[in-house]
Amino acid sequence: MSSRVFQSVVLQMRESTEQAVGVIDSEGTVIACNELTCIGEKWPGVVELINAAEGNAVAADGRTFKPLAGWGSQFDYAAFVQGDDAQAGLICSMAVIALNGAKAYYEEKHDKAAFVKSIICDNILLGDIYVRAKELHFVSEAPRAVFLIRQIGTADVAAIDVLQSQFPDRQSDFILSVSESDLVLIKQLPEGADSKEVYKIARQVEEALSQELNLHVVIGVGTVVGHVRDLARAYKEAGVAIDVGKVFDTEKSIINYENLGIGRLIYQLPTTLCEMFLQEVFKKNPIDALDQETLFTINKFFENNLNVSETARKLFVHRNTLVYRLEKIKKLTGLDLREFDDAITFKVALMVKKYLISRGIES
Numbered sequence: 001m002s003s004r005v006f007q008s009v010v011l012q013m014r015e016s017t018e019q020a021v022g023v024i025d026s027e028g029t030v031i032a033c034n035e036l037t038c039i040g041e042k043w044p045g046v047v048e049l050i051n052a053a054e055g056n057a058v059a060a061d062g063r064t065f066k067p068l069a070g071w072g073s074q075f076d077y078a079a080f081v082q083g084d085d086a087q088a089g090l091i092c093s094m095a096v097i098a099l100n101g102a103k104a105y106y107e108e109k110h111d112k113a114a115f116v117k118s119i120i121c122d123n124i125l126l127g128d129i130y131v132r133a134k135e136l137h138f139v140s141e142a143p144r145a146v147f148l149i150r151q152i153g154t155a156d157v158a159a160i161d162v163l164q165s166q167f168p169d170r171q172s173d174f175i176l177s178v179s180e181s182d183l184v185l186i187k188q189l190p191e192g193a194d195s196k197e198v199y200k201i202a203r204q205v206e207e208a209l210s211q212e213l214n215l216h217v218v219i220g221v222g223t224v225v226g227h228v229r230d231l232a233r234a235y236k237e238a239g240v241a242i243d244v245g246k247v248f249d250t251e252k253s254i255i256n257y258e259n260l261g262i263g264r265l266i267y268q269l270p271t272t273l274c275e276m277f278l279q280e281v282f283k284k285n286p287i288d289a290l291d292q293e294t295l296f297t298i299n300k301f302f303e304n305n306l307n308v309s310e311t312a313r314k315l316f317v318h319r320n321t322l323v324y325r326l327e328k329i330k331k332l333t334g335l336d337l338r339e340f341d342d343a344i345t346f347k348v349a350l351m352v353k354k355y356l357i358s359r360g361i362e363s
Contacts, residue, residue, distance in 0.1 A: 005106045006032035006077070009098050020082040021095050024065075026075060050078050057092055059084035064092045069100050074161060077103070112136050116174045116186055119228065120146070120235040129229050139172075139188075140228045145198050147185040148220040148238035149205060155181045162212050166204065184238075186231060189224065195256065198224065202254045218242055221256045240264065247358040248351060262348065266355050274352045275361070281349050284334050297325050298337065298346070306343055 006023040013021050014034040022033030028044040046060045050067055051074055057066040064084055067075035079099055081092040115132055118124040124132065133140045151159060160177055163185060167173040172188040187201055202219045209215040220241035222234030237257040245255035248263040257264075266274070278287060290298075297315065301322075304310040312322040326337055335342040356362075 003031040005102050006099060009102050010034045010095070013095060013098070017081075017091055019088065019091060020080075021091065022080055023068075023099065024078050024080060026077070031077075050075055057089050059088075064088040066092050066096050068096060068103055112138055112171065113174050113176065116228075116231065117176045117178075119231050120176070120184065120186075121178070122232055126229060133228060138228065141226060143189040143191060143193060143224050143226055144228075144231065144234075145187050145189055145193075145201065145224050146222040146231060146234035146238050147187065147202055147205060148222075148235065148242060149183040149185060149209075150218045150220070150242055151181045151183075151209075152216045152218060156213050156215055158213060159183060159209055159215060162208055163205065166208050184235065193224070195258070199254065199256070206253060217253065218245070219254045220245070221254065223258055240267070243267065247355055263351060266348070266351050269352075269355075271356060271359055271361055274356055277352055278349060278356075281335075281345055282333055285332050287333075287349060287353055289332060290329070294325065294329060295350075297322070298329065298350075301326070301337055302343070302347055306338065306340070308338070 003023075010021045010023065010032050011034050020033060020035040020038065022030055022035070022038060024043060024046070025031050026047065028042055028047045030038050030041045030043070033039050043061065046058075046063075046065055049058050049060050050065050052058075053065075053067075055067060057064055059065075062084055063080045063082055065078050065080045067078040070076040077099075079092055079095040081088045081095060083091075115124075115136055115138065119129060130140070132138070149159075149163075160175055160183060163175045163183065164170075167175060167185065167187065174184075174186040176184045176186070178184055185201075185205060189197065198221060202221055206217060206219060209217055220238035222237035222241070225231060225234045241255040241257040241260060244260050244263050244267045245252055247267065248260075249255055297311075300315055301308075301311045304314060308322055308326075309319055312319045315322065330336045333346070335346050337343045337346060
């Protein structure tokens with residue numbers, strides 16, 4: 001943020017008030033003031049007071065302070081006015097309004113994080129992306145991964161600060177708040193980075209939030225993109241990864257869009273088509289006719305790649321007992337799970353059933 005923008009605003013306020021008006025940064029350094037002799041002074045003692053005020057005005061050392069709008073729970077800039085009476089508080093509030101306006105305008109024109117956020121939220125035209133990237137000296141062509149971090153349960157505003165400390169390079173990596181529960185990390189990757197590197201970053205995020213704030217999160221990961229124009233697509237993919245994972249991979253906390261497999265296709269199907277598919281597959285009896293023990297046996301059979309002996313060992317039953325159960329399933333459904341084609345059909349049917357249940361369709 002350029003201090004010249006703030007300086008321009010506070011100098012104009014000299015015509016309206018004789019009191020000193022200025023701006024300090026997050027370290028308590030005066031970066032703008034209509035009393036020029038104050039610029040450069042350090043007041044570190046007020047930083048903690050301003051942070052503790054949670055956005056409200058606070059008086060200290062004969063001055064009134066109020067933070068400007070920012071990304072995290074800790075203030076980046078705060079306005080101050082000489083005096084600690086009601087009039088000083090009013091002037092400080094008015095100064096904050098003017099300074100916030102100037103700050104928003106500056107960020108729109110010069111801030112890379114605001115530029116990136118406008119891309120993923122589809123608030124900028126494709127042609128304008130190239131122009132703005134050039135104006136901001138933003139590296140357009142570089143491998144980047146988009147991580148959508150969704151907080152489960154109570155959200156914590158301090159999460160963004162934790163991530164900023166984990167990824168401090170604000171010129172290459174961007175942490176954005178897109179809703180009360182959702183944060184987005186856009187991470188520039190080294191050339192040749194593979195899926196293991198991407199997963200490692202996601203684990204770093206999960207562990208940091210868990211250890212420092214005791215937060216439970218689900219992280220959706222979009223495909224790695226090579227150009228800034230594709231960030232919006234990667235962001236949407238990360239959202240789809242979370243939504244699909246919620247249906248088919250409920251135990252996973254990190255879900256990569258590239259690993260969704262057939263679940264991604266099923267999730268995009270109309271529910272009426274899914275219901276027709278189940279009716280066609282299970283002509284003899286509906287899938288609901290299978291009890292939980294039978295479904296457990298079927299899932300174990302799939303987990304062990306249709307290997308009868310290995311599945312029987314994992315279930316602690318005799319091989320003939322498992323063969324009997326498979327025959328029983330064949331009589332009920334008309335599908336022989338020992339046959340590859342029938343096994344695929346049944347596996348897809350189970351996933352379709354899960355999808356329908358997630359949509360509130362039980363039958």
